[in-house]
Amino acid sequence: MKDRKSTRTRKQVAEITRPIGDSLARPIIPAREVVLRPAGYPLEVNASLGTPALRIRDEKLFTAYCVDQWQGIKVKCHDYLFDQLLLPDFAFEVVEVTPPEAHIVSDTTVRLIQAKEFKPSRGRKILFDDVIGHDSAKIKCLIIKKYMEDPRIFAEWAPRKVLFYGSPGTGKTMMAKALAWETQVEFYYVKATALIGQHVGAGADKVHKLFEDATSKRPCIVFIDEIDSIGLDRSFQSVRGDVTEVVNSLISQLDLIEEKDRIVVIAATNTREMLDTALRSRFEEEIEFPNPTYEERLKILEKYAATLPLPLTADLKAIAKWTEGFSGRDLRERVLKGALHYALSHDLPEIDDSAFTKITTTDSPKDRRYYI
Numbered sequence: 174m175k176d177r178k179s180t181r182t183r184k185q186v187a188e189i190t191r192p193i194g195d196s197l198a199r200p201i202i203p204a205r206e207v208v209l210r211p212a213g214y215p216l217e218v219n220a221s222l223g224t225p226a227l228r229i230r231d232e233k234l235f236t237a238y239c240v241d242q243w244q245g246i247k248v249k250c251h252d253y254l255f256d257q258l259l260l261p262d263f264a265f266e267v268v269e270v271t272p273p274e275a276h277i278v279s280d281t282t283v284r285l286i287q288a289k290e291f292k293p294s295r296g297r298k299i300l301f302d303d304v305i306g307h308d309s310a311k312i313k314c315l316i317i318k319k320y321m322e323d324p325r326i327f328a329e330w331a332p333r334k335v336l337f338y339g340s341p342g343t344g345k346t347m348m349a350k351a352l353a354w355e356t357q358v359e360f361y362y363v364k365a366t367a368l369i370g371q372h373v374g375a376g377a378d379k380v381h382k383l384f385e386d387a388t389s390k391r392p393c394i395v396f397i398d399e400i401d402s403i404g405l406d407r408s409f410q411s412v413r414g415d416v417t418e419v420v421n422s423l424i425s426q427l428d429l430i431e432e433k434d435r436i437v438v439i440a441a442t443n444t445r446e447m448l449d450t451a452l453r454s455r456f457e458e459e460i461e462f463p464n465p466t467y468e469e470r471l472k473i474l475e476k477y478a479a480t481l482p483l484p485l486t487a488d489l490k491a492i493a494k495w496t497e498g499f500s501g502r503d504l505r506e507r508v509l510k511g512a513l514h515y516a517l518s519h520d521l522p523e524i525d526d527s528a529f530t531k532i533t534t535t536d537s538p539k540d541r542r543y544y545i
């Protein structure tokens with residue numbers, strides 16, 4: 174068998190072999206728990222040497238195995254530990270340490286989680302200025318941004334859980350993405366339906382994994398879109414099937430983040446009234462995303478008209494007037510895109526008022542929505 178110390182990094186060896194005087198100055202902080210995630214080999218030597226799928230047969234034995242080879246090493250989040258026994262040089266990423274920077278000692282519990290199921294992603298660049306209107310949501314987002322930058326000023330009063338609600342297409346997802354870009358922190362975009370598992374326990378497990386992963390990537394924002402698809406009040410759940418375990422698991426994770434800093438959960442729904450009351454009560458604030466006002470509709474039309482591939486000469490003020498009740502998405506996808514396609518299909522050199530005729534020639538403003 175290899176000399177175990179020979180494969181430790183120089184930093185790790187220095188930590189273990191630190192002189193006694195030094196260790197008195199900086200006492201050993203015992204880790205209560207260390208969570209690892211398989212990270213694979215540092216080099217791919219040939220195709221046959223893929224990353225093995227690891228499964229723990231006995232958790233106690235696994236802890237003993239880890240403590241045996243890494244005892245005395247000081248670890249913090251995102252450090253790597255290299256296996257020296259069964260899988261020499263296979264790396265494990267440290268995803269959580271309690272307390273945050275501590276030494277592996279004989280009492281440390283070591284847990285293994287599987288490779289990432291939920292990956293942070295931010296998508297196309299969007300900033301607060303791109304979102305027209307929704308001032309109260311922007312203020313809340315600015316508070317969250319401040320919290321991500323300097324959690325200390327908030328003490329125990331950090332923003333943690335926010336519910337965005339409003340009609341489809343009013344900009345809820347867009348605002349959350351803008352927040353992710355503005356803060357530059359990890360952003361988990363999760364459609365609530367992705368949390369539903371195939372068998373009993375799988376859904377709860379997915380929720381657990383999501384929050385475990387997000388915790389390890391702090392500072393981070395978890396955005397759970399369309400939360401009504403799982404969080405319907407119990408009296409409505411027969412519509413969706415039994416998702417009680419997912420909701421319960423979500424509720425306990427939402428409670429747990431009270432103790433973790435710089436992790437914020439934003440959920441979005443069209444129907445807050447139908448949400449499970451226990452779930453709904455976890456959110457510290459409910460922010461409405463109303464349909465845009467006349468001025469906002471005009472700004473949205475102007476913003477997207479500027480990117481159309483044909484010049485637009487139609488009267489946008491008039492269009493903003495008769496589109497009361499339209500969402501931002503309606504204005505972009507139905508009104509402007511509809512007019513562009515009309516102009517292109519009629520070989521018009523520009524998008525003039527006639528391109529909107531099909532959209533405007535309806536009886537009442539209410540019916541217009543369905544006519545388009």
Ligand SMILES: Nc1ncnc2c1ncn2[C@@H]1O[C@H](COP(=O)(O)OP(=O)(O)OP(=O)(O)O)[C@@H](O)[C@H]1O
Pocket residue numbers: 303304305306307339340341342343344345346347348441442443462473500501502503505
């Ligand atoms: N306030 C707004 N400012 C600018 N663009 C907007 C606004 N609202 C909606 N849009 C446009 O509509 C698109 C759809 O918006 P978004 O997906 O954010 O709506 P949503 O509220 O999340 O809808 P849903 O409830 O259906 O998920 C945006 O990507 C954007 O192009």
Ligand SMILES: [Mg+2]
Pocket residue numbers: 345346347398399441
């Ligand atoms: Mg959305």
